[in-house]
Amino acid sequence: DAKTTQPNSMESNEEEPVHLPCNHSTISGTDYIHWYRQLPSQGPEYVIHGLTSNVNNRMASLAIAEDRKSSTLILHRATLRDAAVYYCILRPPDTGRRALTFGSGTRLQVQP
Amino acid sequence: NAGVTQTPKFRVLKTGQSMTLLCAQDMNHEYMYWYRQDPGMGLRLIHYSVGEGTTAKGEVPDGYNVSRLKKQNFLLGLESAAPSQTSVYFCASSYLQMNTEAFFGQGTRLTVV
Numbered sequence: 001d002a003k004t005t006q007p008n009s010m011e012s013n014e015e016e017p018v019h020l021p022c023n024h025s026t027i028s029g030t031d032y033i034h035w036y037r038q039l040p041s042q043g044p045e046y047v048i049h050g051l052t053s054n055v056n057n058r059m060a061s062l063a064i065a066e067d068r069k070s071s072t073l074i075l076h077r078a079t080l081r082d083a084a085v086y087y088c089i090l091r092p093p094d095t096g097r098r099a100l101t102f103g104s105g106t107r108l109q110v111q112p
Numbered sequence: 113n114a115g116v117t118q119t120p121k122f123r124v125l126k127t128g129q130s131m132t133l134l135c136a137q138d139m140n141h142e143y144m145y146w147y148r149q150d151p152g153m154g155l156r157l158i159h160y161s162v163g164e165g166t167t168a169k170g171e172v173p174d175g176y177n178v179s180r181l182k183k184q185n186f187l188l189g190l191e192s193a194a195p196s197q198t199s200v201y202f203c204a205s206s207y208l209q210m211n212t213e214a215f216f217g218q219g220t221r222l223t224v225v
Contacts, residue, residue, distance in 0.1 A: 032211050034213075036214075041219075042218065042219070043116075043202050043204075043216030043217055043218050043219050044155065044202070044204075044214075044216050045216065046213035046214065046215070049211060049213070051211070085154075087154065091211075099143070099145050099157050099160045099170060100145070100155075100157075100204070100214055101157065101171075102147075102154035102155040102156070103154055104153065104154045105154055
């Protein structure tokens with residue numbers, strides 16, 4: 001299965017943009033790129049996903065490299081509530097392997 | 113909409129005791145999953161189900177059993193609890209399509225003494 005690599009931790013200041021990188025050099029052409037985050041003492045929550053094109057939603061933007069070997073989750077204006085562990089996950093098309101596989105993620109700290 | 117509901121939220125077991133964790137979803141999702149999360153680590157998949165009456169092993173299935181008798185419920189059983197099973201357990205559900213999101217419960221904090 002294709003794996004993802006993320007920095008262990010990142011820091012940001014409140015109201016500044018945050019770019020969270022993810023490398024997935026062995027991604028297959030049909031794997032979707034999903035991002036989830038986990039706030040302290042809570043279950044993970046969905047952030048965004050994409051296949052080839054950049055995606056935007058109310059929470060964040062997802063920029064996908066042209067060769068799909070990397071992606072970046074963009075939080076346009078970080079708030080204190082965005083402090084969480086962010087997971088980049090590849091989701092294959094095979095039904096039997098479509099369960100989300102979590103790595104260790106990136107712990108984002110937001111300073112006031 | 114309740115989403116994904118886990119019962120109970122907290123539990124303390126003695127070594128050797130058994131218990132069942134219940135996960136219920138009201139979104140008509142085909143997929144349901146059970147994960148465990150140990151301190152400072154990511155979630156690890158225990159078992160999953162792609163539909164009513166079907167279950168499959170995940171990354172760390174030993175010591176656990178599951179059942180999916182109804183589409184909306186996914187039960188995780190510990191037949192003989194061990195201290196190594198002290199963890200936070202998360203249930204999740206999603207549609208089968210790979211471009212849809214998964215919804216997670218709030219977790220069950222289990223301590224085995």
